[in-house]
Amino acid sequence: MRVLLVEDEPYLAEAIRDGLRLAAIAADVAGDGDTALALLGVNQYDIAVLDRDVPGPSGDEIAEHIVSSGRDTPILMLTAADRLDDKTSGFALGADDYLTKPFELRELVLRLRALDRRRAYRRPPVRELAGVRLDPFRREVYRDGRYVALTRKQFAVLEVLLAAEGGVVSAEHLLERAWDENADPFTNAVRITVSALRKRLGEPWVIATVPGVGYRIDG
Numbered sequence: 001m002r003v004l005l006v007e008d009e010p011y012l013a014e015a016i017r018d019g020l021r022l023a024a025i026a027a028d029v030a031g032d033g034d035t036a037l038a039l040l041g042v043n044q045y046d047i048a049v050l051d052r053d054v055p056g057p058s059g060d061e062i063a064e065h066i067v068s069s070g071r072d073t074p075i076l077m078l079t080a081a082d083r084l085d086d087k088t089s090g091f092a093l094g095a096d097d098y099l100t101k102p103f104e105l106r107e108l109v110l111r112l113r114a115l116d117r118r119r120a121y122r123r124p125p126v127r128e129l130a131g132v133r134l135d136p137f138r139r140e141v142y143r144d145g146r147y148v149a150l151t152r153k154q155f156a157v158l159e160v161l162l163a164a165e166g167g168v169v170s171a172e173h174l175l176e177r178a179w180d181e182n183a184d185p186f187t188n189a190v191r192i193t194v195s196a197l198r199k200r201l202g203e204p205w206v207i208a209t210v211p212g213v214g215y216r217i218d219g
Contacts, residue, residue, distance in 0.1 A: 001024075001025045001046045001112065001113075001116050002025075002026045002028070002043075002044075002045055002046055002177070003020070003025060003026070003027050003028070003045055003046060003047045003048065003049055003112065004027075004028050004030065004036065004039055004040065004047075004048045004049065005017060005020075005028065005029050005030070005049045006028045006029075006031075006033070006036045006047045006048070006049065006050045006051055006054055006059060007029065007030075007031070007049075007051045007054070007078070008031045008032060008051060008053075008054040008055055008061060009051075010031065013029045014029075015105075016105065017029055017128070018048075018166065019056070019105040019108075019109075020105075020108075020109065020112075020162070023109045023205070024152050025112060026110065026179060028045075028047075028053075031054070031055075032054055032056040032077075033055065033056035033057030033058060033059075033061060033062055034057065035053055035056075035064060036050075036054075036057070036062050037057060037062065039119050040062075040065070040066065040071075043176060044176075044177070045073055046073070046074075046116055046119065047073065047075070047076060047112055047115050047116065047119075048062070048063075048066055048073050048074070048075045048076070049076045049077075049078050049108075049112075050062055050063060050075060050076070050077050050078065050079075050095075051077075051078055051079050052077060052079040052081055052086075052090070053080070053081070056104075059077065059079065060089075060090075060093055062092075063075050063077070063093045063094050063095060064093060064094070064185040066070065066094065067093070067094035069104065069198040071211045072119070073114040074096040074097070074116075074118070074119055075094055075095045075096050075097075076095065076096065076097040076098070076099060076106070076108075076111060076112065076115060077090045077095045077097070077098045077099070078099050078101065078103070079098075079099075079100065079101065080100065080101045081100070082100035082101075082116060096115055097111050097114075097115060099111060107217070117137075127159065127162040127163060127167065128162075129162055129165065129217050129219060130206050130215065130217050130218060130219020131143055131144045131206065131219065132158070132162065132201065132206055134155075134159055134162055136159060139155065141155065141158065143201050143202060143206070146202075148201055148202075150197065150198055150200055151196075153178055153179075153193050154193060154196060154197040154200060156177065156178035157174055157178050157190075157193050157194060157197055158197055160173070160174055160178060161174075161178045161207065161215060161216065161217050162217060164216065164217070165217075166216055166217055166218075166219070167216060168210050168213050168214045168215065168216045169214050169215055169216065170213065170214040171191070171214055171215075173191055173214070174190050174194075174214075174215070175187075175189070178193075187199040194207060194209075194215055205218070206218055206219060
């Protein structure tokens with residue numbers, strides 16, 4: 001899961017980002033509204049976590065932008081505005097959930113996972129191609145009926161490849177979807193992960209490398 005965290009308090013933002021990382025949730029941090037809108041313009045996020053009171057365009061304006069653009073991105077407002085009227089206006093703007101500060105990180109993680117599950121039910125429940133079957137709800141992968149145990153990163157990479165339905169996926173796109181914005185674009189993490197995934201799935205190799213372009217599911 002990859003989330004956009006809009007929070008203008010640097011120490012809190014860093015603490016949340018590090019805590020989410022331990023829960024296998026990648027977070028890109030925006031300290032102001034302009035940065036948040038810029039990130040939304042170039043990245044796809046599973047969930048947006050918005051503080052309502054940030055410099056530049058406010059969290060409310062960011063929420064309105066997400067809703068008006070037709071993005072299928074759930075919104076969780078994470079804010080000190082804790083009056084009932086604040087919550088009512090937040091949900092009216094399009095928030096899917098509302099968590100007030102101070103909060104427990106564990107509760108934030110639980111809420112994010114719940115939102116992601118709800119979002120997942122709007123996606124095809126199972127992806128299957130070339131004998132590879134991926135169930136995103138049970139987090140299970142099978143190759144020709146044989147269960148394949150994968151790491152979180154391998155699972156995320158395979159999900160992106162299967163979603164392309166045989167199309168070529170660039171290493172840059174895999175890096176964007178399975179890692180966070182802090183990943184080094186010159187890293188060989190994608191190559192290493194794809195190589196390990198290919199071995200886990202077994203022979204005959206189902207992931208083809210398209211030299212200079214990317215990877216695809218062959219079949």
